[in-house]
Amino acid sequence: MKxxxxxxxxxxxxxxxxxxxxxxxxVNLIDIAQxxxxxxxxxxxxxxxxxxxxxxxxxxxxxxxxxxxxxMTSLKDGISDSDLIVEAATENTSxxxxxxxxxxxxxxxxxxxATNTSSISITQIAAVTSRPEKVIGMHFxxxxxxxxxxxxxxxxxxxxxxxxxxxxxxxKLGKVPTEVNDYPGFVAxxxxxxxxxxxxxxxxxxxxxxxxxxxxxxxGMAHPMGPLxxxxxxxxxxxxxxxxxxxxxxxxxxxxxxxxxxxxxxxxKIGVKSGEGFYDYSQSRKAETVSNQFR
Numbered sequence: 001m002k003x004x005x006x007x008x009x010x011x012x013x014x015x016x017x018x019x020x021x022x023x024x025x026x027v028n029l030i031d032i033a034q035x036x037x038x039x040x041x042x043x044x045x046x047x048x049x050x051x052x053x054x055x056x057x058x059x060x061x062x063x064x065x066x067x068x069x070x071x072m073t074s075l076k077d078g079i080s081d082s083d084l085i086v087e088a089a090t091e092n093t094s095x096x097x098x099x100x101x102x103x104x105x106x107x108x109x110x111x112x113x114a115t116n117t118s119s120i121s122i123t124q125i126a127a128v129t130s131r132p133e134k135v136i137g138m139h140f141x142x143x144x145x146x147x148x149x150x151x152x153x154x155x156x157x158x159x160x161x162x163x164x165x166x167x168x169x170x171x172k173l174g175k176v177p178t179e180v181n182d183y184p185g186f187v188a189x190x191x192x193x194x195x196x197x198x199x200x201x202x203x204x205x206x207x208x209x210x211x212x213x214x215x216x217x218x219x220g221m222a223h224p225m226g227p228l229x230x231x232x233x234x235x236x237x238x239x240x241x242x243x244x245x246x247x248x249x250x251x252x253x254x255x256x257x258x259x260x261x262x263x264x265x266x267x268x269k270i271g272v273k274s275g276e277g278f279y280d281y282s283q284s285r286k287a288e289t290v291s292n293q294f295r
Contacts, residue, residue: 004082005027006030010090015145040071045066185249
């Protein structure tokens, strides 16, 4: 595989494009919105600058990486000759199903179709294509250029050949691929999201405040950041979406999202990307809670 297409220029999409390009692959980064595409490309350049400043790569490495990335707004043109297409759009089932119908229609029959979904069924996504054996989950972790794990999810019909190809490719990217089967939330979010949800429940029940909950988990459990801060970085809307997928999939009340999470998403307080979540990011402040009543 030499030519890669990445669908979606947001946080995950631009990170995935960055990693492929830095490892020598030609990448088409595709987004329907030019503004989002420009922002994604600027983020890649900024992250590469940071790597140059830390002497992790040279200025020439940066230039070559950027030269390998082509920004595009046309899906059909962007994927027509790709060997692998990685979808990294919003975590919305109906949107992903439509995207995969289009990917199947416009890409070469030999191309592998991968999704960066963090919870949605690979089997369901594959079912809308004519090549379910070539559809697979390739769940990168955020921030993509730094995090080593790639969760490789086999759908019901994913072939051994496709799985082996993606496992090998992930290793060539310097990642550690881990194969899992197709159940709601897979492994990463099946464990992570209930923990985040329980932290929100602990806040909701006024057991402790935001800083206190995160401090306990950071100092007591050696987590690099607390679950509430992590939720802000993931996006509370994304957390809610994943919990709903697991709740719908398992019909188990332990996956039901906390009412506080639902209310915050409804109010638009979804974390870093909105400027407010459990912490206030409007003034680049790192540790100031939004809701004083929960302190």
